[in-house]
Amino acid sequence: MEKALIESSRNIAIHIAILWVPNMRILKMQPKFLDKFLESLEKFGALYGPVHRNGVMKYDRIESVSELDLSGHQLPMIPVKKLFNPKQFTMLHFNEKGFYPDYSMIEKRVIIGVHPCEIHGVLRLDEIFLNDPADPYYAGLRDNSAIIGFSCWPTESSLCKSAGTDIVDEGFDLFFMNLNEFYLVWVGSSRGYDMIHEREEFFEQEVSHEDMRKYIEWRNKRNEVFKLEIDFGSMPDIMELSHNSEVWDYFAEKCLSCGQCTMVCPTCNCYNVSDVFDVTNETTGRRERTWDSCMFVDYSLVAGGHNFRESRADRLKLWYTHKLKTFGSEYGRPGCIGCGRCVDTCPVDINVVTVSQALISGEVPKE
Amino acid sequence: MNISKMHENPYNPEPARIVRHYDLIEDHRFFQIRHVDMNRAMSFTYNPGQFIMLSIPGVGEAPFSISSTPSRPGILELGVRKVGTLTESLFQKQDNDIIYIRGPYGNGYKIEQMEKKDLIITAGGLGVIPLRSILYYVLDNRDKFGRVFFLYGAGDSNQFLFRDEFFQLKARNDLDCMYTVDKADKTWTESEGVVTKLFKNLPEIDPQNTIGLVTGPPVMYKFVIDEFLKLKIPKNMIQLSLERRMKCGIGKCGHCALDHLYTCIDGPVFTYWDTQHFRELI
Incomplete structure (x- = not known):
């Protein structure tokens, strides 16, 4: 009897899934509901998103959804990676009895307004940080963060169309495609489904042919806006063939080793680890992790003074190998997700565009 | 929230005692x-060529090659040069003092490839x-390998490591030991x-x-590899x-990136053929 009951409830569940899932994949929402809906997400975690603070656009904790800039015309200066691999945090504490982990930075969060390229960036970082054995801090932050993606409009520096990261079909809980008159809302996870389920009255199940036509029009229009492009498909071979190119010497001469490119790059993951004693005594303290940069001269320096990558050209080559050739042996894809931040940030114009153009043409940029 | 239940913390080192x-x-x-945990000590195993991360709280953490063989379990052996703050602090430790370790990490030597072969x-x-x-792994499993030649060179006789131990090995007839120092003094009886x-x-x-197996200071690899190549040993051997x-x-x-690979997980043991694919190498 009991068995039969379980069986029949399972059948009902399967029926519900069949009935609901196809309709739930893409929904439509009127813009007037957006703020109310986003506010309702607070029960899933602390709200984060792109806001303007002290003249800089950054991902930050928000008090009210009215602070958010969801226009999609600008990228936060530091990518969303900082919410998964924080710039600085305590990994472990130690005392006379040994080490113990600190997970206090892990909280439930809802990150609103993440652009497609940024979501691709997080998926690349997953390949590093979630590869066995998983980094428990990154994994904890990932598990506990919902990602609410938002469509965007290309900037002068955007390369996402070239990189194939201008659209995204995984890595989000919900994705809002802003078509001005209305939003199309993709549901990407069961958590995303739960969010919608809470506020079903805001969403329309029917997406008409006319709506789809508007969406396609929007994409076609957006495709024409891009000003820059890179032939990413050819870059792995070009990188391989250019290993001894004098182009590297030209860029090495200019590079300031400031490391800004690594800080603003969504797929730079390098970090340093150091121990710090608590102020009051000499037995307790913490092991801290801080972002590092392969552009820094001591990056590959080992005890005893041997530096495996002393020359700036070698350090640039390593970075561009990861960005334009391949990132991690098993993943086989270049790390660049085409956000254009290095184009905007490098003070001496060394970026994926100038480097790839110089390698392809064999000519250095004109001053 | 108990994250540790969901994800083991691979960065959390375990206490170990200097014996x-x-x-x-x-x-x-x-x-x-x-x-320190005896069950852990007895079950702990590794591949020759792997390394551990060694910590001293408040000083830091760094990789160290394991010098012992898994064929003699229970004890881990390390050879350490005093060269930085961590090793200086390690040199102040006495027997019975506690340090912290995690690992083993890396791939280790490709033993399957070595079986039945001369080394x-x-x-x-x-x-x-x-x-x-x-070396000791091979000697402990001697019948699995062909002839074994052990070539070791140091700067001078005062820099020759494991001198007593390695000179005792010369008595074995299933191993051919050849030792040299760049500059010989009167006490030195071997090659110069x-x-x-x-x-x-x-x-x-x-x-x-x-x-062919080779490990040494960065400057040495090219010259030893040239010798292997002169002997016509294939690059992937x-x-x-x-x-x-x-x-x-x-x-x-x-930090240990080599082109698109990482020394820590894709190495630290590579074949010479592997290294042809990442241009920067040794």
Whole structure:
């Protein structure tokens, strides 16, 4: 009897899934509901998103959804990676009895307004940080963060169309495609489904042919806006063939080793680890992790003074190998997700565009 | 929220006790260590050529090659040169003191490839520390391998590591030991000159049936590899163990990147053929 009951409830569940899932994949929402809906997400975690603070656009904790800039015309200066691999945090504490982990930075969060390229960036970082054995801090932050993606409009520096990261079909809980008159809302996870389920009255199940036509029009229009492009498909071979190119010497001469490119790059993951004693005594303290940069001269320096990558050209080559050739042996894809931040940030114009153009043409940029 | 239940923390080191230590040469010390948890100590195993991350709270953490062989379980052996703040602090530790370790990490020597083959194990200076692991592993499983040649070179007789131990090995008739120092003094009874000079003492070898192993200071690799290539040993049958800066040991921190690979998870043992694919190498 009991068995039969379980069986029949399972059948009902399967029926519900069949009935609901196809309709739930893409929904439509009127813009007037957006703020109310986003506010309702607070029960899933602390709200984060792109806001303007002290003249800089950054991902930050928000008090009210009215602070958010969801226009999609600008990228936060530091990518969303900082919410998964924080710039600085305590990994472990130690005392006379040994080490113990600190997970206090892990909280439930809802990150609103993440652009497609940024979501691709997080998926690349997953390949590093979630590869066995998983980094428990990154994994904890990932598990506990919902990602609410938002469509965007290309900037002068955007390369996402070239990189194939201008659209995204995984890595989000919900994705809002802003078509001005209305939003199309993709549901990407069961958590995303739960969010919608809470506020079903805001969403329309029917997406008409006319709506789809508007969406396609929007994409076609957006495709024409891009000003820059890179032939990413050819870059792995070009990188391989250019290993001894004098182009590297030209860029090495200019590079300031400031490391800004690594800080603003969504797929730079390098970090340093150091121990710090608590102020009051000499037995307790913490092991801290801080972002590092392969552009820094001591990056590959080992005890005893041997530096495996002393020359700036070698350090640039390593970075561009990861960005334009391949990132991690098993993943086989270049790390660049085409956000254009290095184009905007490098003070001496060394970026994926100038480097790839110089390698392809064999000519250095004109001053 | 209990994250540790969901994800093991691979960065959290385990306590280990220094069981014994003695000086190999000036500023080079040998340590025998054992996990404080006896079950862990007895079940802990590794591949020759792997490394551990060693921590001293408040000072830091760094990778160290394991110098012992898994065929002699229970004790981990390390050979350490005093060269930075962490090793200076380690040298102040006494027997019974606690340090912290995690690992083992890396791939280790490709033992399957070595089985039934003749082996030319070539060490320079400190490079003998990881090679000592595979050397003893081979000696403990002697019938699985062909002829074994152990070539070791140091700067001078005062820099020759494990001198007593390695000279005792000369008595074995299932192992051919050849030792050299760059500059000999009166106490030195073996060859003089760089380690590549020892290759002329090798008997005839069958290159298709021989594995070359080499570890040493960065400057040494090219010259030893040239000798292996002169013997016509295929590039994918030359195994190298590389050293790099590391902060994690598990492919996350980025420091040990070699082109698109990581020394910590894709190495530290690479074949010479592997290294042809990443241009920067040794």
